[in-house]
Amino acid sequence: MISWICWFFSLTLVTYLSVYIIRKTPQYAFSALVGFYIIYLTTAQIVAARIIEVNLGFAVIFAPAGVLIYPFVAQVIDMINEVYGEKMTHAAILIAFASQVIWVIFVFIINGFPPAPYFAYEEAWQSIFSVGIRVTLASWISFLLCSHIDAFIFARIKEHFLAREKAFRQSTLINPYVWLRSGATDVISLTLDSVIFVVIAFLGVMPILPLVIGQIVMKNIIGFADNPWFVWYKSMLNKDPGQRCRTF
Numbered sequence: 418m419i420s421w422i423c424w425f426f427s428l429t430l431v432t433y434l435s436v437y438i439i440r441k442t443p444q445y446a447f448s449a450l451v452g453f454y455i456i457y458l459t460t461a462q463i464v465a466a467r468i469i470e471v472n473l474g475f476a477v478i479f480a481p482a483g484v485l486i487y488p489f490v491a492q493v494i495d496m497i498n499e500v501y502g503e504k505m506t507h508a509a510i511l512i513a514f515a516s517q518v519i520w521v522i523f524v525f526i527i528n529g530f531p532p533a534p535y536f537a538y539e540e541a542w543q544s545i546f547s548v549g550i551r552v553t554l555a556s557w558i559s560f561l562l563c564s565h566i567d568a569f570i571f572a573r574i575k576e577h578f579l580a581r582e583k584a585f586r587q588s589t590l591i592n593p594y595v596w597l598r599s600g601a602t603d604v605i606s607l608t609l610d611s612v613i614f615v616v617i618a619f620l621g622v623m624p625i626l627p628l629v630i631g632q633i634v635m636k637n638i639i640g641f642a643d644n645p646w647f648v649w650y651k652s653m654l655n656k657d658p659g660q661r662c663r664t665f
Contacts, residue, residue, distance in 0.1 A: 424485060429646065432649060435493075435650065436650060439500060439654070446500070450493055450509070451509045457490045458513055458517055459516070460486055461483040462517065464483055467482045471484070471485075478634075487639055488639060491567070491607070492647050494510070495567075495571060496650060499575075499647075499651060499654070503569065507565060510565060513564075514560065514564075517557070517560070528543070528546065528547065552618045558614075559609075559613040563606040563609045566605065566606055570601065570606075571598050589651055590652050595648050596644060596648060600641065600644050603637070608636075615628045616629070
């Protein structure tokens with residue numbers, strides 16, 4: 418229970434903090450959002466080595482711990498796209514990808530040195546930070562493809578429904594067009610990510626259909642959780658009449 422409280426608090430805090438930075442220091446906002454993006458991706462790579470039990474109330478599912486970070490990753494892509502547009506979002510994705518390549522290179526360099534004779538945790542270290550080439554390539558390919566697709570679809574949905582979104586006179590919190598672009602992009606990108614990653618990483622090694630189905634179900638259930646926070650983010654931006662970013 419404490420873990421879920423911390424999860425909700427963290428997503429709430431970073432959402433509010435992002436809006437605060439965009440309003441108060443817009444010159445630093447893009448860098449801050451990209452910084453959050455890189456932190457989320459790096460954390461997801463590290464914690465994915467641990468398989469956790471997630472009790473959804475109606476079912477208990479076992480999944481890599483990285484699924485708990487996916488809502489943060491999905492949300493920050495939408496945050497950047499909402500304010501800075503598709504072109505800057507693609508740039509943020511490439512910056513984040515470069516950071517992950519550098520991270521893997523650093524780990525490879527460190528693993529190239531022998532451990533000290535008294536270092537008692539080498540086996541645990543290697544089990545976490547020795548990533549196979551095939552799995553790494555699968556992760557990189559799925560990340561690049563799905564992130565760019567997410568950014569593209571988000572921008573197209575926003576562009577197509579923008580007039581109707583602006584014509585909606587009730588609260589942004591219940592605006593169906595804001596919910597649509599956040600939810601639809603998450604479903605598409607997370608589903609594609611599950612298929613692409615599992616097929617590239619495990620085809621010919623183990624049965625991929627159960628893995629694909631499990632990843633699709635788990636990622637979409639957890640990934641959908643970021644939508645209320647994105648809508649709240651959009652609502653807070655709309656309350657600032659001085660907003661000069663490309664939100665509207």
